Amino acid sequence: MATWTPDGRTKRPELAARMANHGDGWQLLAPTVGLFRRGIAPGAIVRGGVSLGELDVLGVLHDVVAPDGCAGVVAPVADQHRGEVAVGFGQPLVLIVAAAALAPTGEGDEPAAGAGEHARLVFPAPLSGRFYARPGPDRAAFVTVGAEITRGQTIGLLEVMKTFNRLTYGGSGLPERARVIAILAKDEDDVEAGTALLELAPL
Amino acid sequence: MARAPNKTPTFHRLFIANRGEVAVRVARACDDLGIAPVFAVSEADREAPWVAGRETVCLGPARAAQSYLDPVRVVAAARQSGCTALHPGWGFLSENPLLVSLCETHGITFVGPPAHVMHRMSKKTPAKRAMRAAGLHVIEGSDGVLADEAQARAVAERIGYPVLLKAESGGGGRGMRVARSSGEIASAYGEARSEARAAFGDDRVYMERLVEGGRHVEIQIIADRWGNVCHLGERDCTVQRNHQKLIEESPSPVLDDGERQRTLEAAVQAARSIGYVGAGTMEFLLDEQSGKLLRFMEMNCRLQVEHCVSEMRSSIDLVHEQIRVAAGHRLSFSQSDVALAGHAIECRINAEDPNNDFRPAPGTITKWHVPSDAGIRVDTHVTEGYTVPPHYDSLLCKLIAHGPDRNAAIDRMLAALAELICEGVPTTAAMHCTILASEAFRSHRYDTRTIPGWSAGKGS
Numbered sequence: 106m107a108t109w110t111p112d113g114r115t116k117r118p119e120l121a122a123r124m125a126n127h128g129d130g131w132q133l134l135a136p137t138v139g140l141f142r143r144g145i146a147p148g149a150i151v152r153g154g155v156s157l158g159e160l161d162v163l164g165v166l167h168d169v170v171a172p173d174g175c176a177g178v179v180a181p182v183a184d185q186h187r188g189e190v191a192v193g194f195g196q197p198l199v200l201i202v203a204a205a206a207l208a209p210t211g212e213g214d215e216p217a218a219g220a221g222e223h224a225r226l227v228f229p230a231p232l233s234g235r236f237y238a239r240p241g242p243d244r245a246a247f248v249t250v251g252a253e254i255t256r257g258q259t260i261g262l263l264e265v266m267k268t269f270n271r272l273t274y275g276g277s278g279l280p281e282r283a284r285v286i287a288i289l290a291k292d293e294d295d296v297e298a299g300t301a302l303l304e305l306a307p308l
Numbered sequence: 309m310a311r312a313p314n315k316t317p318t319f320h321r322l323f324i325a326n327r328g329e330v331a332v333r334v335a336r337a338c339d340d341l342g343i344a345p346v347f348a349v350s351e352a353d354r355e356a357p358w359v360a361g362r363e364t365v366c367l368g369p370a371r372a373a374q375s376y377l378d379p380v381r382v383v384a385a386a387r388q389s390g391c392t393a394l395h396p397g398w399g400f401l402s403e404n405p406l407l408v409s410l411c412e413t414h415g416i417t418f419v420g421p422p423a424h425v426m427h428r429m430s431k432k433t434p435a436k437r438a439m440r441a442a443g444l445h446v447i448e449g450s451d452g453v454l455a456d457e458a459q460a461r462a463v464a465e466r467i468g469y470p471v472l473l474k475a476e477s478g479g480g481g482r483g484m485r486v487a488r489s490s491g492e493i494a495s496a497y498g499e500a501r502s503e504a505r506a507a508f509g510d511d512r513v514y515m516e517r518l519v520e521g522g523r524h525v526e527i528q529i530i531a532d533r534w535g536n537v538c539h540l541g542e543r544d545c546t547v548q549r550n551h552q553k554l555i556e557e558s559p560s561p562v563l564d565d566g567e568r569q570r571t572l573e574a575a576v577q578a579a580r581s582i583g584y585v586g587a588g589t590m591e592f593l594l595d596e597q598s599g600k601l602l603r604f605m606e607m608n609c610r611l612q613v614e615h616c617v618s619e620m621r622s623s624i625d626l627v628h629e630q631i632r633v634a635a636g637h638r639l640s641f642s643q644s645d646v647a648l649a650g651h652a653i654e655c656r657i658n659a660e661d662p663n664n665d666f667r668p669a670p671g672t673i674t675k676w677h678v679p680s681d682a683g684i685r686v687d688t689h690v691t692e693g694y695t696v697p698p699h700y701d702s703l704l705c706k707l708i709a710h711g712p713d714r715n716a717a718i719d720r721m722l723a724a725l726a727e728l729i730c731e732g733v734p735t736t737a738a739m740h741c742t743i744l745a746s747e748a749f750r751s752h753r754y755d756t757r758t759i760p761g762w763s764a765g766k767g768s
Binding site: 137138139140162163191193194195196 | 351364365366367368369375380381383384385387388389410414
């Protein structure tokens with residue numbers, strides 16, 4: 106299955122991920138059945154042709170590359186892929202959020218460096234459920250726009266199957282401290298796992 | 309069904325590499341045996357009724373070539389979903405030796421014969437040679453592949469015209485040409501070769517005497533890995549349209565007992581001699597021109613759509629036995645335990661318009677009711693509100709009627725067909741009523757060329 110370059114090295118076969126619109130970004134979906142490994146890290150910049158990870162299809166490693174026409178920053182997800190994940194056709198691999206500075210026709214030099222400058226950092230919901238921004242109806246919200254938050258700080262509640270869970274700030278790809286730029290989910294919104302709740306700027 | 313003891317250890321998880329009615333049938337056996345089935349689905353079948361509440365792996369887009377027909381995706385999905393066995397059902401990849409080899413390579417037990425047996429039986433002349441050696445009659449013809457046109461002419465002179473030139477790797481009626489005289493040999497040989505090269509990538513052809521208007525009879529075989537082979541009697545599938553079977557019944561109403569017994573025994577011997585494992589079917593042509601002999605045509609290395617007919621007569625669950633045998637167990641019965649009772653008939657209800665040249669008709673089923681009388685079995689994946697997708701075959705449901713004799717089974721089937729309600733898409737149910745009620749069907753005056761009681765131009 107490997108293709109050969111003229112100097113004799115093998116080159117992994119490439120598969121373009123499928124793409125679905127998702128809010129103000131895209132979901133990149135598995136192009137076939139396989140074991141997905143080495144997924145791209147949150148915060149990295151993605152453009153058409155960038156490798157998103159490798160897909161093991163019955164022992165043959167394929168590079169999964171981003172399709173043309175998408176550009177953005179990899180959003181952190183709650184159940185960050187660790188090790189390998191068995192994926193079916195059309196299963197989401199990566200969520201990317203469009204970044205204003207990254208038009209799909211970007212000039213394309215030095216993509217990885219300086220990603221933090223333009224990357225839109227978001228804090229996603231770890232589970233599907235109902236989001237509460239305040240501890241009680243007559244209490245102040247956990248966080249406000251412009252506030253600084255640190256790892257471990259409670260930023261809201263998530264009611265999942267009649268159980269209230271504290272949402273504590275943290276997660277891979279997120280800085281130790283950050284400033285809240287926007288609260289994306291409204292109080293008592295029903296959110297899906299992975300839905301961005303807070304937009305952040307690193308401090 | 310009672311005979312398969314459910315406590316036999318087999319597999320924990322089994323991958324069903326099929327869809328629709330086939331997936332439903334295999335899943336029922338899994339549920340009986342305490343196996344957790346994992347279903348392959350395409351994008352079009354993700355929300356299908358038969359996978360509601362079940363574990364699924366999406367293989368690919370709706371087009372079968374990129375989902376159900378891709379052996380790599382199928383085996384990758386089986387492996388990563390933790391299945392140790394794979395049931396291919398029938399159709400799709402069920403006779404694909406590559407799928408079997410991939411399963412063997414990746415540590416998944418294929419529910420079916422070994423890859424080398426499947427490969428051998430998929431080539432026509434080795435299959436014929438093996439069957440002749442085991443004592444079955446074959447259709448007279450060239451001994452293997454034809455070397456050139458001169459040899460074709462010589463073989464035709466020896467066996468007599470008309471003759472049929474067939475592709476070595478063929479199937480589905482393609483790569484076949486008839487020559488009715490020596491003048492037609494040259495063009496038939498050339499055309500069969502070029503069509504075979506285009507369709508199957510293999511231009512080798514062989515020759516057989518053309519048997520016109522025979523009846524299609526097939527024998528159900530089941531074998532284990534210990535050399536035990538049993539048959540479950542024969543089925544008569546003579547009512548066909550363009551090589552697509554419409555009605556199957558067992559026993560064959562026109563076969564005499566001597567020829568039946570001799571061929572059943574020879575078929576068991578033949579299956580044993582090639583090392584067959586699992587359920588399989590040998591297809592024969594009842595040659596009424598020369599001595600009413602059953603002549604071997606080909607072997608299907610899989611379960612067939614119409615296996616239910618044999619199950620109704622024998623009360624043996626063939627999918628249970630297939631799974632047990634794949635797990636290395638012996639058959640749960642021996643030939644002397646097989647008691648074939650009464651007469652069984654199956655009608656295939658397709659989403660096709662018989663009055664409009666059998667045009668397939670996908671669409672949404674707005675009303676659906678199936679009969680549930682005694683002696684009637686219904687195998688279906690359809691529920692009310694189901695949308696028949698345009699990507700796959702048109703089978704909606706199979707009705708199987710069992711009765712003490714042929715007339716009783718026909719009457720039961722007619723009552724069941726009258727009770728069946730399907731609104732939203734046209735079906736072949738009314739055509740089955742016409743056929744079953746016809747004098748030609750009741751008195752067996754038909755062969756594979758004609759549909760009894762149904763004239764081709766009717767309604768169009």
